[in-house]
Amino acid sequence: MKTEIQEWHRVRATPAERSRPADTRVDRRRRVDVAVGAGFLVAAVLVTSGLWNDGSRALLSTNIPDQVFFQFVLRHGLDVLTGDTAPFFTAQMNAPHGVNLMANTVILGLGIPLAPITAIWGPQISLAVLLVLGLAGTAAAWYWFLRRHVTTSAVAAAAGAALCGFGPGMISQANGHPNWTAQFLVPFLVHRALRMGEPGRCLRNGVLLGLLVTGQAFVNEEVLLYTALACAAFLAAYAAATWPAQRAAIRPVLATAAIAALVGGVLLAYPLWSQFFGPQSFRGLPPGASAYGADLASFAAFPRLSLGGNVDTVRLLAPNAAEENTFLGWPLLAVLALAVAGWLWQRALVRALLATGGLFAVFALGRQVFAGGERTALPGLWRPLGQLPLLESVVPVRFGLVLLPVAGALLALAIDAVRRLPRRSAGELPVRRLAYALIALALVPLLPLPLLTHRGVAVPRFITEGTWRAYVPAGRTLVTVPVTSSKHSDGMHWWAQSGADFAFPGGYFIGPGRLPGTATFGPPPRPTDLLLAAVAEGAKAPRVTARMRDGLRADLRFWQAGALVLSDREPRADVLRELVDDLLDDEGVRTGGVTVWDVASLVTPTA
Known part of the structure; x- marks a missing residue:
């Protein structure tokens, strides 16, 4: 025309x-x-000056979940380039189901060209x-x-x-x-x-x-x-x-x-x-x-x-x-x-x-x-x-x-x-x-003003030094406390920033809802997921019952968990640590900036 x-x-x-x-x-x-x-x-x-001032620890004050998601897909783009993963799907997030990244803006057209920068910095x-x-x-x-x-x-x-x-x-x-x-x-x-x-x-x-x-x-x-x-x-x-x-x-x-x-x-x-x-x-x-x-x-x-x-x-x-x-x-x-x-x-x-x-x-x-x-x-x-x-x-x-x-x-x-x-x-x-x-x-x-940013916490040494490998064998997952979601992004953040190859349940993404033909942010929550998230967000820790312990074990089996991991920098870490100790009837181990509970023995081995 x-x-x-x-x-x-x-x-x-x-x-x-x-x-x-x-x-x-x-x-x-x-x-x-x-x-x-x-x-x-x-x-x-x-x-974007705030993102440069604090380097790898800079966080966008008004939208951390999306920032962490795009950190994840940029790291995924590097893995695609090196041949370590499929381009349109990831099994690292939302274990055991995974995430359809093509339906979640995988930005391979940007992530692959930027892979050298991702690998170095x-x-x-x-x-x-x-x-x-x-x-x-x-x-x-x-x-x-x-x-x-x-x-x-x-x-x-x-x-x-x-x-x-x-x-x-x-x-x-x-x-x-x-x-x-x-x-x-x-x-x-x-x-x-x-x-x-x-x-x-x-x-x-x-x-x-x-x-x-x-x-x-x-x-x-x-x-x-x-x-x-x-x-x-x-x-x-x-x-x-x-x-x-x-x-x-x-x-x-x-x-x-x-x-x-x-x-x-x-x-x-x-x-x-x-x-x-x-x-x-x-x-x-x-x-x-x-x-x-x-x-x-x-x-x-x-x-x-x-x-x-x-x-x-x-x-x-x-x-x-x-x-x-x-x-x-x-x-x-x-x-x-x-x-x-x-x-x-x-x-x-x-x-x-x-x-x-x-x-x-x-x-x-x-x-x-x-x-x-x-x-x-x-x-x-x-x-x-x-x-x-x-x-x-x-x-x-x-x-x-x-x-x-x-x-x-x-x-x-x-x-x-x-x-x-x-x-x-x-x-x-x-x-x-x-x-x-x-x-x-x-x-x-x-005329635009600089983006609002603040300095986030570093990835725990438990992750960066590879200590997690002793607790999460092949075929098992690392479960963060609380479980990774839009409000609690530790699993995604640790995976993206460290380049570690563990899988984790939950995450911030769009996936299928409980009913056919529907969509939801993250996976449909499980009982333990709801319990830990509520306590992390300020609710009083409940009195632990046998039903709660059974629910936790069922969820750990569903997630094929190898370890539960709680960051020492979690705002209510003390309350959550005491709750998980009580749920597992076992004290966690403090190491590398986290508390870790070895739960491999509670999970039925995969076939």
Whole structure:
């Protein structure tokens, strides 16, 4: 489909630009591009500075569970590269069932390239590198796209790209979701989608698009889905606005899409089978996650990690600290509205962008519309769509991330329009400078602040020195006290940071629920799991009964446990130690920063 956005980079050079030698212009542009890219890299390092200050022990204060999960999959990527494990499934977590990692964002497209860093410095440093490259790389890719397709101005493209790469939703997702900040393939996917209508190039364009789709699937499938939906919405809106000129593009668009689907389908056939039909596969999302929607008031508010942010206000308007995807701020919305009304509305490109942004803003509201933290009587447009296959696994509030590229493109167009204003009006007002100042003031409140981090505890010597091997023979598992979960992540953290090869029950992941066709966070809890978690979280230790002891033995047999291990740094370690001593009628051994109970004799040997 031939679009205005596709041809915009062919704007004629100004007389001053034409007078310069071609090689001088090229060299100058390269220097500018390098400077912009370096600026994005510095900004990404500043945003993630807390992760570098404390190195391998740095923890994201607002989202430790997701951080530990991605440490786990980064270590898994290293094991895949060395041939020590299957790529789409792990038996190390959630013993004895394991976890379907393809259905849990295994990010092999990121983890395998980063495997050398993981091997040398560990998964935490690898995660920090990933966040830096994700934020800076996404901004740089959008800069390339905007400079190629939307504007000839480096300043306009850089400003729009900075919003795409460092906008509120991206900084929010950096709190534990590196797969969402790594969107550097998205501009290239959009670029290829815009070229689908080229006559005579269906095979080439289709193959390239199919390869990009495959690559993005191993980074984040949900981003791929949103990108496909957004491209479809934009192209449909643009075609509707310019229909007579688009009639001839229908056939090549369909042909290119078919070839891309064939290429992507062949390459992704086995991974997708593993995801939807392999061991520990599931449908949909756990209860609650599918209800995450944006608040109407959030669009005009500032995110917490910004100069204009207010934590109390944001807490009322966002599902959590990692999902502030629609916080654009009223000054930016007002400036973009003024630019559209004053200069840009007549362009089909702008109307198509507004239609796409409006549609995804409505999708982001979710199944029920909230305003100012209060539930309204209005049902969300997503309510009927969220029941459809594939869409049932979507977190609606993340549709708001599509607004960043839309706003970034509109911002670039607005700055480009300001460049064409006269320097002064008839009344000698500095019109252009005032317009630039207005845009700058709208962006200042959105300037990102560094991620909030704190120093975590070190992995116990019991793990790092390999003492655990004396208690956990082959075929047995290491059971943490309390059992590993989203709130108590010792098992995942120890495994990822140490590179040890023990298996452990529980974990933080999405898996099948108790009922067929349902999903849940972690495994369905067992009696001992519930007991230890309740005491760890502040409940009074109960009087131990014979039934509790029988339940513990049954759970140990189910887990094929070799040892129970309690960290000395667990907040209620003394209470938990006394409880487990009583349950086993045996005192644990204090060694290497933990208390360990050898339970191999209580578990029936495996067949």
